[in-house]
Amino acid sequence: MSAAPRVDAALWRTAFVLVLGTFMATLDSTIVSVGVEVLADRFDAPVTDIQWVSTAYLLAVVAAVPASGWLADRFGGRRTWLTAVVVFVLASVLCALAWSLPSLVAFRVLQGLAGGLLPATGQALLARAAGRERIGRVLAVVSVVPLLSPVLGPLVGGSILGVADWPWLFAVNVPIGLVAVLLARRAVPAAPPAEARAPFDARGALLLSPGLAVLVYGLTGLEGGGPVAAPVAAIAVGAAMLAGFVVHGLRTTRTPLVDPRLFARPPFGVAALALVLLGASVFGTMFLLPLYLQSAAGLTAWETGLLLAPQGVGAAVAAIAINRAVVTAAPRTLVLTGIALVALGTAPFTRLHHDLPDAVIALSLLLRGAGAAMIGAPVMNIVYSRIDRADLPRAASALNLLNTLGGSLGTAALAVVLQARLAAHGPDAPAAFADTFWWVLALAVVAVLGATRLPRPPALPNEPTTASASRKPSEKDPADA
Numbered sequence: 280m281s282a283a284p285r286v287d288a289a290l291w292r293t294a295f296v297l298v299l300g301t302f303m304a305t306l307d308s309t310i311v312s313v314g315v316e317v318l319a320d321r322f323d324a325p326v327t328d329i330q331w332v333s334t335a336y337l338l339a340v341v342a343a344v345p346a347s348g349w350l351a352d353r354f355g356g357r358r359t360w361l362t363a364v365v366v367f368v369l370a371s372v373l374c375a376l377a378w379s380l381p382s383l384v385a386f387r388v389l390q391g392l393a394g395g396l397l398p399a400t401g402q403a404l405l406a407r408a409a410g411r412e413r414i415g416r417v418l419a420v421v422s423v424v425p426l427l428s429p430v431l432g433p434l435v436g437g438s439i440l441g442v443a444d445w446p447w448l449f450a451v452n453v454p455i456g457l458v459a460v461l462l463a464r465r466a467v468p469a470a471p472p473a474e475a476r477a478p479f480d481a482r483g484a485l486l487l488s489p490g491l492a493v494l495v496y497g498l499t500g501l502e503g504g505g506p507v508a509a510p511v512a513a514i515a516v517g518a519a520m521l522a523g524f525v526v527h528g529l530r531t532t533r534t535p536l537v538d539p540r541l542f543a544r545p546p547f548g549v550a551a552l553a554l555v556l557l558g559a560s561v562f563g564t565m566f567l568l569p570l571y572l573q574s575a576a577g578l579t580a581w582e583t584g585l586l587l588a589p590q591g592v593g594a595a596v597a598a599i600a601i602n603r604a605v606v607t608a609a610p611r612t613l614v615l616t617g618i619a620l621v622a623l624g625t626a627p628f629t630r631l632h633h634d635l636p637d638a639v640i641a642l643s644l645l646l647r648g649a650g651a652a653m654i655g656a657p658v659m660n661i662v663y664s665r666i667d668r669a670d671l672p673r674a675a676s677a678l679n680l681l682n683t684l685g686g687s688l689g690t691a692a693l694a695v696v697l698q699a700r701l702a703a704h705g706p707d708a709p710a711a712f713a714d715t716f717w718w719v720l721a722l723a724v725v726a727v728l729g730a731t732r733l734p735r736p737p738a739l740p741n742e743p744t745t746a747s748a749s750r751k752p753s754e755k756d757p758a759d760a
Contacts, residue, residue: 285413286409286413286416286417289466290408290409290413290417291417292462292466293404293405293408293466293467293468294405294409294417294420294421295462295466296459296462296463296466296467297360297401297402297404297405297421297463297467298401298421298424299455299456299458299459299462300360300363300364300367300397300398300400300401300459301397301398301401301421301424301425302424302428302455303364303367303394303397303452303455303456303459304340304367304393304394304395304397304398305398305424305425305428306428306431306432306435307336307371307390307394307432307449307452308333308336308337308340308394308428308432309428309432309433309436309565310432310433310435310436310439310448310451311332311333311336311436311448312333312432312433312436312569313433313436313437313440313584314436314440314445314448315329315330315332317440317445318332318380318383318445321445322379322380322383324380328380329380331380331384332380332383332384332387334496334499335384335385335387335388335391336387336388336390336391336394337391337495337687338388338391338492338495338496339387339388339389339390339391339392339394339395339492340391340392340394340395340683341395341488341491341492341495341683341684341687342391342392342395342488342489342491342492343391343392343393343394343395343396343488344395344396344399344676344679344680344683345483345484345487345488345491345536345537345676345680346396346484346488346536346676347359347395347396347399347400347672347675347676347679348399348403348536348537348672348673348674348675348676348677349477349479349480349536349672349673349676350396350400351400351403351470351672352472352473352477352672352673353472353473353479354472355469355470355471355472356400356403356404356407356470356672357404357463357467357468357469357470359396359400360396360397360400360401360404360463360467361460361463363393363394363396363397363400364393364397364456364459364460364463365456365460366389366392366393367390367393367394367397367452367456368452368453368456368457368460370386370387370389370390370393371390371449371450371452371453371456372449372450372453373386373389374386374387374390374446374449375446375447375448375449375450376446390449395683398425398679399672399675399676399678399679399680400672400675402659402663402675402678402679403470403671403672403674403675403676404467404468404470405417405418405421406663406671406675407468407470407668407671408467408468411663411664411665412606414660414663414664415605415606415656415657415660415663415664416602416603416605416606418605418655418656418659418660418663419598419601419602419605419652419656419660420598420599420602422598422652422655422656422659423591423594423595423598423652425561425655425682426561426590426591426594426648426651426652426655427591427594427595430565430584430587430588430590430591430648431584431591433569433583433584433587434581434584434585434587434588435451435584436448437579437581437583437584438581438584439451441581473669473672477533477534478533478534480531480533480534480535480536482527482531483524483527483528483531483535483536483537484536486520486521486523486524486527487520487521487524487536487537489520490516490517490518490519490520490521490523490524491517491521491680491684492517493513493516493517493520494513494514494517494518494520494521494688495517495687495688495691496510496513496517497510497511497512497513497514497515497516497517498510498514498688498691498692498694498695499691499694500513501691501694501695501698524536524539525539528540534673537673537676537677537680538673538677541673541674541677542677547662547674549729549730549732549733550658550659550661550662550678550733551677551678551681552726552729553614553654553658553726553729553730553733554655554658554659554678554681554682554685555681555682555684555685556685556722556723556725556726556729557651557654557655557658557682557685557726558681558682558683558684558685558686558687558689559685559686559688559689559690559692559693559722560621560625560651560689560719560722560723560726561647561651561686562685562686562687562689562690563686563689563690563692563693563719563722564625564628564647564716564719565587565590566690566693566694567628567693567697567712567715567716567719568587568628568640568644569583569587570697570712571631571708571709571712572586572587574708575631575708575709575712586637586640586641586644587644589641589642589644589645589648590644590645590647590648590651591648592645592648593644593645593646593647593648593649593650593652594648594649594651594652595648595652596649597617597648597649597650597652597653598652598656601613601652601653601656601657605656605657605660606660606664609734609735610657610658610660610661610733610734611730611731611733611734611735612735613653613654613657614653614654614657614658614730614733615727615730615731616650616653617649617650617651617652617653617654617657618650618654618723618726618727618730619650620646620647620649620650620653621646621647621650621651621654621723621726622650622720622723622724623643623646623650624642624643624644624645624646624647624648624650625643625647625716625719625720625723626643626720627639627640627643628640628643628712628713628716628719629713629714629716629717629720630713631709631710631712631713631716632707632709632710632712632713634709654726658733659678661733661734662674662678663675689722692718693715693718693719696714696715696718697711697712697715700712700714700715
């Protein structure tokens with residue numbers, strides 16, 4: 280078994296800077312959740328309208344992710360990432376200065392469009408800087424950030440509202456973003472635009488990004504329990520647009536925004552499935568559990584954040600533990616172990632109606648955090664260690680799209696299930712939450728089916744990539760240039 284490659288201080292500095300962008304973007308998806316009542320009072324609006332502050336951001340993120348690969352190819356990875364950080368910071372300032380609910384929602388859309396570019400572009404830059412030999416070890420650490428953000432969002436938001444007014448929920452991004460921009464000039468290597476610049480896939484963009492947004496909007500509309508005609512129509516339109524994009528992507532002679540054929544290349548397809556289910560499980564639980572703890576168990580936002588913290592601790596501990604194993608152990612073994620821990624940590628939540636002690640909830644979240652860390656890093660390492668350097672931006676775009684989509688659709692679908700169970704159980708809210716967690720547990724079962732098809736041996740850096748394996752011997756791999 281080969282030794283894990285050494286990661287030097289310069290690469291860790293690059294990873295730290297790039298992960299600041301991911302931290303801002305993912306934190307902002309949940310930090311507003313504890314400020315709904317405060318914003319409702321400030322803008323004199325019903326809670327159902329205030330929810331658009333979160334929904335608008337989510338829809339914008341989903342719409343922006345597909346374009347990240349083309350933008351990095353066209354303008355260069357570092358330039359795209361820096362521009363996204365600057366726009367995100369400016370949008371955060373505008374959110375803090377919002378004078379009405381419509382203005383706040385509009386600025387959140389701008390913030391989401393920038394935030395949707397940050398994780399994918401940052402991952403592509405990191406994979407380029409690390410190379411195939413070291414990307415697995417680096418990902419084992421930085422992939423913890425998306426797992427921490429859903430936990431830290433309510434905790435940070437509750438802490439801010441405890442000492443300051445609502446604009447600081449958004450202004451907190453300003454110092455983080457400025458530090459990221461200043462450090463990136465030195466710590467992040469330049470990534471030049473692609474030599475063969477493909478034209479923008481306008482038809483694909485008109486089908487994919489709006490289709491995703493309309494689909495998520497439709498599922499979100501089902502949460503309220505009101506008339507279902509409009510949400511169902513939106514779901515149908517969104518699904519039809521996505522089907523149209525797949526047909527377009529398979530038929531076009533140009534480079535599509537996201538290539539559907541990519542998912543047919545082993546092991547990309549099963550890796551993608553694992554990330555979708557991971558996103559649905561992590562973000563779905565971080566939607567259900569805080570809601571249960573605050574509405575049914577009567578905890579404050581601060582108390583809820585503290586009780587959720589063990590998930591972040593578990594993820595951090597697991598990241599350290601698998602830092603070397605991620606490039607030397609079999610991906611299938613790591614991922615299946617991670618899924619087993621997630622399932623083991625989810626099972627107690629199906630018994631919420633039996634008054635679970637806080638210690639059991641904390642231990643369950645610790646296991647879930649550790650398991651999620653053991654899934655995400657190996658799966659991404661499989662893809663990034665086997666793909667050509669020139670294809671990194673679009674591969675990162677596809678992976679982040681799936682993870683984001685899994686989180687968005689998973690949360691929306693679980694909200695619909697919860698609404699139905701609440702209607703069935705009436706005043707017995709804990710039983711409704713317990714029933715809904717059976718669906719979260721089912722995600723782990725489906726994930727196992729895909730994980731069994733992952734590679735058994737480690738993803739060795741000297742293996743031929745999917746793209747390079749199909750070239751003639753005389754052709755040169757761009758990654759070796």
